[in-house]
Amino acid sequence: MAIFVSGTGTNMENIARRVQSGDLDCEIALVVCDNRAAYALERARRFGLKCIVIEREDFKNKAEFDRVITEKLREQRVDGILLAGFMRILGPDFVRSWRWKILNIHPSLLPKYPGVHAIREAFEAKEKDTGVTIHFVDEGVDTGPIILQRKVPIEHGDTLEALEARVHATEYELYPEAIKLFLAGKLVVEKEGVKIVQ
Ligand code: GRF
Numbered sequence: 001m002a003i004f005v006s007g008t009g010t011n012m013e014n015i016a017r018r019v020q021s022g023d024l025d026c027e028i029a030l031v032v033c034d035n036r037a038a039y040a041l042e043r044a045r046r047f048g049l050k051c052i053v054i055e056r057e058d059f060k061n062k063a064e065f066d067r068v069i070t071e072k073l074r075e076q077r078v079d080g081i082l083l084a085g086f087m088r089i090l091g092p093d094f095v096r097s098w099r100w101k102i103l104n105i106h107p108s109l110l111p112k113y114p115g116v117h118a119i120r121e122a123f124e125a126k127e128k129d130t131g132v133t134i135h136f137v138d139e140g141v142d143t144g145p146i147i148l149q150r151k152v153p154i155e156h157g158d159t160l161e162a163l164e165a166r167v168h169a170t171e172y173e174l175y176p177e178a179i180k181l182f183l184a185g186k187l188v189v190e191k192e193g194v195k196i197v198q
Contacts, residue, residue: 001179002030002078003049004086009040011084011105014172015179016047024176026183029076032069034088050076056088066094080182083137084175087116092139100145100189102137103182105175107167109133109149114142119167123160129153130163132170134178136189145194147178147187 003012012031018024031044031051044051052072059065073081083104095102108118109131115121122130131151138144150173152166181187181196188195 001026001028001080001082002032002073002076003028003082003084004032004034005038005040005044005084006033006035006087007038007040007085009038009043009085010168011171011175012040013043013047015082015084015175016044016049018176020047024179024183026179029078030072032072032086034086040085062091063093066091070094070097082175082179089141090137095137095139098137100136100187103147103175103178104135104137104142104144105171106133106135106142107171109151110135110142110146119164120160123154123158123163127154130167132167132174134174136187136194145189147181147194148174150174 003015005012015024016028019026019028028049031049033041033051033053034055036053036055041051041053054069056065059068079101081098081102083102106118108122110133113121119130129151131149133149134147136144136147150170152170154163186197188197
């Protein structure tokens with residue numbers, strides 16, 4: 001598997017720990033990071049993960065950027081991609097060539113609150129709950145077929161920071177669950193959505 005990151009990398013670290021402990025039965029063949037300053041790189045180094053930094057600014061267009069990433073993934077014989085706080089939209093050709101092999105984690109109950117400020121928006125809208133979604137990536141933004149979702153209640157008197165911490169704690173449980181289903185070949189994408197087969 002490859003993990004794509006741009007930021008702090010706590011989900012990446014959680015996955016790496018679970019691979020290390022044997023809870024997740026896969027190899028992290030490559031970490032792809034589009035931001036040299038990302039703290040995720042420091043974490044990846046601590047786990048001895050192979051990383052590449054590939055910044056969009058270094059390429060003349062998005063297609064070229066995506067093509068070079070695919071080349072690196074093929075070199076490492078990657079079978080699937082886990083987006084974990086990757087802040088860039090992958091191009092349609094890239095998404096098509098990895099159809100239903102790219103998973104993403106999003107901190108809301110999609111289709112509610114797509115985009116980068118999902119937790120804050122749910123909090124400010126005074127929702128009773130928000131949550132976490134794991135989905136396959138399609139050509140849209142946070143729109144692909146949903147694999148798993150889990151609610152996180154917003155308590156009376158909650159602060160944004162406390163809510164964020166609970167959402168992240170839920171992420172660290174839910175993403176590995178979805179990854180296990182993916183690795184076991186139990187996820188089938190149908191017209192109506194993702195079916196979990198036994
Ligand atoms: C997570 O909240 C994830 O749901 C969203 O970006 C955040 C990444 O955090 N896509 P981290 O880099 O894993 O700490």
